Amino acid sequence: MTIRKRILSGIQPSGTIHIGNYFGAIENWVRLTKDYDCFFTIVDYHAITVQYDPALMQKRIWEAALDNIAAGLDPSRCTIFVQSHVPEHTELCWLLNCVTPMGELSRMTQFKEKSERERENVTAGLLNYPILQAADILIYKADAVPVGEDQAQHLEFTREVARRFNGRFGEFFPEPATLIGRGARVMGIDGASKMSKSLDNHIGVVEDPEAIWEKLRPAKTDEARKRRSDPGSPDRCNIFSYHKLVTPEGQIEEIVKGCAEAGIGCLDCKKIFFVNLRKVLDPIRERRMELEAKPELVREALREGARKARTIAQDTVQGAKALMGLVTDF
Numbered sequence: 001m002t003i004r005k006r007i008l009s010g011i012q013p014s015g016t017i018h019i020g021n022y023f024g025a026i027e028n029w030v031r032l033t034k035d036y037d038c039f040f041t042i043v044d045y046h047a048i049t050v051q052y053d054p055a056l057m058q059k060r061i062w063e064a065a066l067d068n069i070a071a072g073l074d075p076s077r078c079t080i081f082v083q084s085h086v087p088e089h090t091e092l093c094w095l096l097n098c099v100t101p102m103g104e105l106s107r108m109t110q111f112k113e114k115s116e117r118e119r120e121n122v123t124a125g126l127l128n129y130p131i132l133q134a135a136d137i138l139i140y141k142a143d144a145v146p147v148g149e150d151q152a153q154h155l156e157f158t159r160e161v162a163r164r165f166n167g168r169f170g171e172f173f174p175e176p177a178t179l180i181g182r183g184a185r186v187m188g189i190d191g192a193s194k195m196s197k198s199l200d201n202h203i204g205v206v207e208d209p210e211a212i213w214e215k216l217r218p219a220k221t222d223e224a225r226k227r228r229s230d231p232g233s234p235d236r237c238n239i240f241s242y243h244k245l246v247t248p249e250g251q252i253e254e255i256v257k258g259c260a261e262a263g264i265g266c267l268d269c270k271k272i273f274f275v276n277l278r279k280v281l282d283p284i285r286e287r288r289m290e291l292e293a294k295p296e297l298v299r300e301a302l303r304e305g306a307r308k309a310r311t312i313a314q315d316t317v318q319g320a321k322a323l324m325g326l327v328t329d330f
């Protein structure tokens, strides 16, 4: 029997998944469940590193589970669990805290961006966020981590943590590879920054199609194309970057030609994208509705996922503690 390589990835419970999460990561996760031993976690401990509403947290975790399963993560083919249900993640995080220099943490791009936004509320948790992420990955000794491009620095950091630990205490953690998804960096509907729930520039995966169209219709295209009769440049158009995610090759060629020759208007081009996007999103939204009617199935998957993950996590923490001189026979 060949041993399958292991994958771990995570997502924050931030209300709803968007097409950036889907084409940057989740689509890849679903594909990888065929060949890898896969672990996916809803990272609630990461979500509390910034301001949040405790009254909404349970709902968000639940929705993240429903969304991800509806998007194709089949609990019978992979392990899905909530991070805080496997408390060993924070135990390993502490151990790794003690081998990580502080300076590296304050230089992380996401920390700098988020601390700028949080201002009054920059917690030690936010600073230590990448160490918890490293613990999420290393606790399963993952071989690879499928993510969008924005997580690449956290993964480089994770490899550094593994190297530092191994160098000091002996070879123990493998250095995980980064697997970037097809939509490495999906831009927001504003065309100005990365799609993100917190910037409110997202298209939700299970969002009502009418609401999606209301966002698409007025969305910016190639700004140099002022009139329908002006030729356009697909490479300067945010909607064209979306087309590349869902539109078949032949149709892409027609759009490139039509746009450059002013044969197709921006609204028509958006309609084609909308139709193709719906081919991906409609079945997910339908599965999501079916799942809502079967909450026990989802609850059981999360319980079983945490149980399976915990067995491995406990083993790794024991091993790490032993190497660090912490396990005794008392």
Ligand code: TYM
Residues within 6 Å of the ligand: 008, 009, 010, 011, 012, 013, 020, 021, 022, 023, 024, 025, 026, 043, 046, 132, 133, 136, 137, 145, 146, 147, 148, 149, 150, 151, 154, 183, 184, 185, 186, 187, 194, 195, 196
């Ligand atoms: P999060 O919750 O922000 O995003 C989940 C996944 O979606 C990807 N993603 C995107 N990809 C392309 N374009 C976008 N606009 C876009 N927005 C989000 C992210 O790259 C990510 O893969 N820190 C992580 C969660 C985490 C984690 C982990 C990930 C915690 N522990 C261990 C991997 C392994 C985060 O906040 O992802």
